[in-house]
Amino acid sequence: MGLLNRLDDPYEGGGIVLGKIEELLNWGRSKSDWYLHFGLACCAIEFMAMNASHFDFMRFGTIPRTSPRQADFIMVTGTVTFKMAERIKILYEQMAEPKYVISVGSCSNSGGPYWEHGYHVLKGVDRIIPVDVYIPGCPPRPEAFEEGMMKLQEKINKQAIFNKRKLLGTE
Amino acid sequence: MLPGEIFTKLKNDFGDAIIELNESPNSDPWILVGADQLFDIFHTLRDADEFQFDYLMSLSGTDLGENLGVVYHLYSMTHRHKLVVKVEVPKGNPVVPTVERLWRTADWHEREAYDLIGVRFEGHQNLIRILLPYDWEGHPLQKDYVTPDSYHGMKIS
Ligand code: SF4
Numbered sequence: 001m002g003l004l005n006r007l008d009d010p011y012e013g014g015g016i017v018l019g020k021i022e023e024l025l026n027w028g029r030s031k032s033d034w035y036l037h038f039g040l041a042c043c044a045i046e047f048m049a050m051n052a053s054h055f056d057f058m059r060f061g062t063i064p065r066t067s068p069r070q071a072d073f074i075m076v077t078g079t080v081t082f083k084m085a086e087r088i089k090i091l092y093e094q095m096a097e098p099k100y101v102i103s104v105g106s107c108s109n110s111g112g113p114y115w116e117h118g119y120h121v122l123k124g125v126d127r128i129i130p131v132d133v134y135i136p137g138c139p140p141r142p143e144a145f146e147e148g149m150m151k152l153q154e155k156i157n158k159q160a161i162f163n164k165r166k167l168l169g170t171e
Numbered sequence: 172m173l174p175g176e177i178f179t180k181l182k183n184d185f186g187d188a189i190i191e192l193n194e195s196p197n198s199d200p201w202i203l204v205g206a207d208q209l210f211d212i213f214h215t216l217r218d219a220d221e222f223q224f225d226y227l228m229s230l231s232g233t234d235l236g237e238n239l240g241v242v243y244h245l246y247s248m249t250h251r252h253k254l255v256v257k258v259e260v261p262k263g264n265p266v267v268p269t270v271e272r273l274w275r276t277a278d279w280h281e282r283e284a285y286d287l288i289g290v291r292f293e294g295h296q297n298l299i300r301i302l303l304p305y306d307w308e309g310h311p312l313q314k315d316y317v318t319p320d321s322y323h324g325m326k327i328s
Contacts (some may be wrong), residue, residue: 029207038237082304082322082323082325082327083303086323091229094293116328119311119316119318119319120303120311122325123326123328127325127326128325
């Protein structure tokens with residue numbers, strides 16, 4: 001994919017972008033990811049810092065949605081209790097393909113502090129829905145959120161459109 | 172008013188229902204009462220002029236091994252005095268009269284104590300679980316609680 005004109009004057013002569021259709025679509029998809037946010041515990045507080053102007057999560061093209069039908073990915077930030085786990089699964093199933101999941105923090109990665117004695121905590125959200133990116137930490141720093149978001153964009157950029165599991169550039 | 176004076180006054184009114192006063196230096200002094208006349212005792216504590224405990228600061232359940240206990244922390248905005256009241260009931264039949272009609276805040280506190288410890292508050296208008304899912308079995312903060320293997324097909328440990 002490339003721009004067929006000079007970068008200092010992009011619209012000279014109309015401006016043409018050449019590329020494969022998959023790459024063009026992925027370019028758009030990865031830069032406008034809307035998310036459904038599950039703020040379940042303390043990690044969500046860190047996510048608030050991430051959303052505020054200092055770190056500005058929206059520059060990745062993300063917009064928080066309140067409906068799973070408008071969301072591209074789920075952000076699970078915090079402790080997933082069994083009561084919540086069932087609701088997460090229902091909402092995940094309501095999302096349209098292609099859909100992604102980012103799991104934030106030790107709790108939603110593996111149960112975290114509740115790993116051994118938490119009678120009410122699901123030991124990792126990947127036990128009920130498939131997770132694309134894990135962000136470690138208790139809670140992760142906003143820089144880790146940024147890294148995780150970039151990893152997700154990287155992943156989307158590589159995907160073939162009609163087959164989510166196939167990578168572009170491989171046979 | 173000091174807990175000792177409150178104890179003496181209550182003892183005059185209720186006799187054997189007021190079991191003991193514990194003034195150990197390591198904790199706030201507390202009064203142990205019997206479950207039978209609990210509602211009347213608290214009614215007096217809330218409404219009698221010399222007590223006026225208009226604020227229930229906290230209501231918590233405890234597992235004492237043989238018995239289950241409930242601890243009430245009271246405060247009076249008027250007289251600025253505090254009182255800790257405890258009640259104990261056998262684990263086999265843990266029934267305590269509700270004080271939800273005296274202090275509205277007891278509503279959710281009692282539901283929590285029921286949910287996690289298993290004390291049943293007789294007369295409560297809506298005694299259902301508040302934190303755990305409605306179909307959860309057992310009361311997990313009891314000492315002899317055994318964690319089940321799974322919940323709705325999700326493995327617990
Ligand atoms: S991983 Fe740590 S910070 Fe995040 S929700 Fe769990 S306990 Fe809280």
